[in-house]
Amino acid sequence: MASLPTGPPISFPATKGVLLSVVWIGLCCIAKINAGGDLGRVIGIGNNEREFDYFKLSLIWPGTSCAATPRHCCSSNACCRRSDAPTGFTIHGLWPDYSDGTWPACCPGKKFDVNVISSLLSTMNKYWPSLSCDSNISNCYGGTGLFWEHEWEKHGTCSSPVVRDEYDYFVKTLDLYFKYNVTEVLKKAGYVASNSEKYPLEGIISAIQTAFHVTPELQCSGNSIDELRLCFSKDLKLTDCEAESSTKSVLINSETSCPKYVRLPEVVSSI
Numbered sequence: 001m002a003s004l005p006t007g008p009p010i011s012f013p014a015t016k017g018v019l020l021s022v023v024w025i026g027l028c029c030i031a032k033i034n035a036g037g038d039l040g041r042v043i044g045i046g047n048n049e050r051e052f053d054y055f056k057l058s059l060i061w062p063g064t065s066c067a068a069t070p071r072h073c074c075s076s077n078a079c080c081r082r083s084d085a086p087t088g089f090t091i092h093g094l095w096p097d098y099s100d101g102t103w104p105a106c107c108p109g110k111k112f113d114v115n116v117i118s119s120l121l122s123t124m125n126k127y128w129p130s131l132s133c134d135s136n137i138s139n140c141y142g143g144t145g146l147f148w149e150h151e152w153e154k155h156g157t158c159s160s161p162v163v164r165d166e167y168d169y170f171v172k173t174l175d176l177y178f179k180y181n182v183t184e185v186l187k188k189a190g191y192v193a194s195n196s197e198k199y200p201l202e203g204i205i206s207a208i209q210t211a212f213h214v215t216p217e218l219q220c221s222g223n224s225i226d227e228l229r230l231c232f233s234k235d236l237k238l239t240d241c242e243a244e245s246s247t248k249s250v251l252i253n254s255e256t257s258c259p260k261y262v263r264l265p266e267v268v269s270s271i
Contacts, residue, residue, distance in 0.1 A: 049104035049105075049107050049158060050098075050104070051160075051161075052096030052097060052098060052103070052104055052158060052159070052234075053097065053098050053099040053234075054096075054097055054099070054231055054232060054233055054234065054239065055094055055095065055096055055097070055159075055162075055231065055232040055233075055234070055236070056094070056095045056097055056217070056229045056230070056231050056232075056241065057091075057094050057095075057173070057176050057177065057180075057229060057230045057231075057232065058091075058092035058093055058094075058095060058227055058228075058229045059089040059090065059091060059092060059177075059182055059227060059228045059229065059230075060089065060090050060091070060092045060131065060226070060227055061089060061224070061225045061226060061227070061228070061264060061265075062078065062079065062085065062086040062087075062089075062090055062131055062267050063193060063195075063224070063264065063265035063266050063267045063268075064220075064221050064224040064225060064226045064263075064265055065079075065131045065226065066079035066085075066131055066267050066268070067224070067265060067268070068221050068226075069131060069132050072132070072133050072136075073133075074133040074134075074135075076129075076130045076133055076134045076146075076147070077130060077131065077132055077133050078090070078125075078129035078130060078131055079131050079132075079267060085267040086126075086127075086129060086267065087193055087266070087267070088182075088183030088184075088187075088193070089182050089183045089228060090127055090128060090129055090131070091127060091128040091173060091174075091177050092151075092227060093151040093155050093173070094151075094155065094156075094159070094169065094172065094173040094176065095155045096155060096158045096159045103158075104158035105140075105154050105155070105158060106140035106153060106154055106157065106158075107157040107158040107160075108157065109153075109156070109157030109160075110157075110165070110166060111153065112139075112145070112146070112148065112149035112152045112153055112166065113166065114146065114148070114149075116165075116166045116167050117148070117166065117167055117170050120167075120170055120171070120174070123174060124148065124170065124174070127174065127177060128148070128170075128173070128174070128177075129147075130146070130147035130148075132147075134146045134147055137149075137150050138150060139153055139154075140153045140154060148170070152166050152169055152170070156169035156170075162234050162235075162236070172236070176230075176232065176236065180212060180230055180238065182208065182216075182228055182230070185207055185208060185211040185212075186204060186207055186208075186264075188207075189203070189204075189207035191203070191204055191207065191264060192264065193264050193265065193266045193267075194263070194264060194265070194266065195263075195265050195266050195268075197263070197264075198223070198261040198262065198263055199261065199262055199263070199264065200260065200261055200262075201218070201258050201259070201260055201261065201262050202260075204218070204225070204262065205218070208228075208230075212230070212238055213238070214230070214231070214238045214239060214240050214241075215240045215241060216228055216229060216230055216231075216241060217229040217231070217241040218257065218258055219257045219258070220257050220258035220259070220262060223258075223259050223261070223262055223263055224262065224263040224264070224265050225258065225262050225263070225264055229241055
């Protein structure tokens with residue numbers, strides 16, 4: 001970190017001293033920011049969200065998402081990877097939520113810096129890929145940026161005190177994804193990617209309940225599963241997804257979004 005200039009003490013009248021002290025502190029902060037110090041570049045100034053109640057780990061079924069998204073192929077779009085396209089659930093994000101069904105967003109914190117997660121990029125490109133071109137993904141400023149930038153700045157910054165910083169956010173999310181491998185659980189139960197099969201919704205929910213002893217939340221697009229969400233307490237222990245205070249309501253929400261028989265479509269690459 002850059003060292004600050006020092007010099008002999010100077011006496012000021014009380015009023016001028018306070019004013020100059022404020023200016024001096026401001027200049028010191030700017031010096032730290034410009035030097036890449038601990039303050040970093042902050043976002044969400046003035047956003048006084050209360051602390052969240054629990055987490056949702058939201059997973060995307062890529063076959064559904066890719067079919068629903070206009071296919072503009074680019075290097076960041078995993079839908080266009082042909083034989084290397086994802087074949088199981090990928091990560092959407094780890095979201096801090098409130099028990100009343102609302103959530104905090106774009107809280108104070110450092111701006112996204114891809115260099116911070118450079119050691120994770122190969123893993124993230126495979127298991128947390130963007131399913132569209134990054135130029136279409138909004139950030140907290142009304143502009144666009146990387147998919148990961150969106151997830152960190154919108155959700156990760158609101159995950160304190162459980163999440164310490166950007167790197168910790170992505171590591172904790174990846175750890176949960178691998179520890180609770182939804183794709184493998186469904187595969188063992190006979191639910192695999194297919195463009196012809198339809199599976200009972202209750203069977204898919206039951207497979208998750210049997211494996212993890214909690215009830216997930218599902219969202220569908222038409223008759224295809226779009227997202228599956230696991231919920232966690234703030235100490236990252238699995239818990240029922242109880243957005244409306246009861247497991248029954250979560251099942252109703254899933255059944256309202258999804259038909260009784262659902263699809264897990266394969267990714268069909270268009271390049």
